[in-house]
Amino acid sequence: MLDALRTEVLEANLELQRRGLVLFTFGNASGIDRERGLVVIKPSGVPYEKLKAEDLVIVGLDGTRVEGDLNPSSDLPTHILLYQAFTSIGGVVHTHSEFATSWAQSGQSIPCYGTTQADYFRGEVPVTDPLTDKEIDSAYERNTGEVILRRFQDLDPMAQPGVLVANHGPFVWGKTATEAAFNATIVEYIARLAYRTELINPKSHQVSAALLRKHYERKHGPKAYYGQKHD
Numbered sequence: 421m422l423d424a425l426r427t428e429v430l431e432a433n434l435e436l437q438r439r440g441l442v443l444f445t446f447g448n449a450s451g452i453d454r455e456r457g458l459v460v461i462k463p464s465g466v467p468y469e470k471l472k473a474e475d476l477v478i479v480g481l482d483g484t485r486v487e488g489d490l491n492p493s494s495d496l497p498t499h500i501l502l503y504q505a506f507t508s509i510g511g512v513v514h515t516h517s518e519f520a521t522s523w524a525q526s527g528q529s530i531p532c533y534g535t536t537q538a539d540y541f542r543g544e545v546p547v548t549d550p551l552t553d554k555e556i557d558s559a560y561e562r563n564t565g566e567v568i569l570r571r572f573q574d575l576d577p578m579a580q581p582g583v584l585v586a587n588h589g590p591f592v593w594g595k596t597a598t599e600a601a602f603n604a605t606i607v608e609y610i611a612r613l614a615y616r617t618e619l620i621n622p623k624s625h626q627v628s629a630a631l632l633r634k635h636y637e638r639k640h641g642p643k644a645y646y647g648q649k650h651d
Contacts, residue, residue: 421478421486423473425597426478427473428451428597428598429451429461429476429511429597430472431597431598432449432451432511432597432600433448433468433601434468434471435598435601435602436601439608441515441517441604441605441608442515442517443516445465445468446515446516447513447515447517448493449462449512449600449601450462450499450511450512450513451510451597452510454510458486459478460477460478461477462493463475463476463488463492464490464491464492464493464494476488477491477492481500481503483496483500497561498512498514498561498562498568498591499514499565501562501566501568505572506572508577508578509581510594510596510597510600511593511594511597511598511600512592512600513591513592513593513600513604514589515589515592515604515608517589517590517607517608518608519612520590520607520608521588521589522615523584523611523614523615524588524589527586530584530611530614531626532544532632533613533617533624533625533626534627535631535635536609537613538635539635540581540603540606540610541581541582541610541636542576542632542636542640543579543580543632544580545580545582545584545590546583546584547571547583547585547586548567548568548570548584548585548586549570549571550587564585564588564591567585568591577593579640581594582603582604590604592607
């Protein structure tokens with residue numbers, strides 16, 4: 421079932437390891453078949469070097485396991501909530517990548533200091549509020565999704581395709597699982613750039629609104645002209 425999506429989600433997970441975004445069994449990637457309402461996700465606690473397509477778990481949007489003998493990622497409720505709320509996304513990635521997680525642990529968003537970030541995010545990479553003790557003690561993974569959704573009440577998830585969960589790490593998404601893994605790599609890179617920018621000059625200013633708009637819209641706007649046109 422869902423062989424093509426299984427293969428894509430497997431490759432998205434392996435890409436996280438290839439790019440150095442995960443250690444051991446940290447992190448996970450998933451993808452969704454919107455027509456069937458089914459999610460393919462990494463199994464919990466399985467090392468990436470042993471991961472095979474048949475190990476991936478297929479679940480419904482209610483969390484019910486449809487296919488697979490292994491337990492799905494413990495972060496499944498977070499993924500499901502994001503799929504339910506952000507109907508344009510097709511893939512979700514969670515990592516504990518070094519620099520992005522450092523920003524998350526600091527409780528600070530990643531400021532947009534330059535055009536590298538503006539090419540992919542229309543502004544900062546936002547950070548959530550910390551979860552309350554009650555949210556942690558009951559339905560923790562679902563409440564992780566809820567705190568993300570609260571942060572995005574007035575944000576466009578396609579223009580800012582990722583978030584830092586305070587004291588935890590990044591959750592990133594895209595139109596596909598492949599794109600979500602790509603965006604997770606970008607988030608880690610711009611987290612590193614922002615960290616070094618502040619080391620060099622703690623008084624650095626964020627990119628101007630005009631430059632931010634120009635770089636974002638030339639790739640993603642209605643008159644985008646970056647790259648090649650394809651029929």
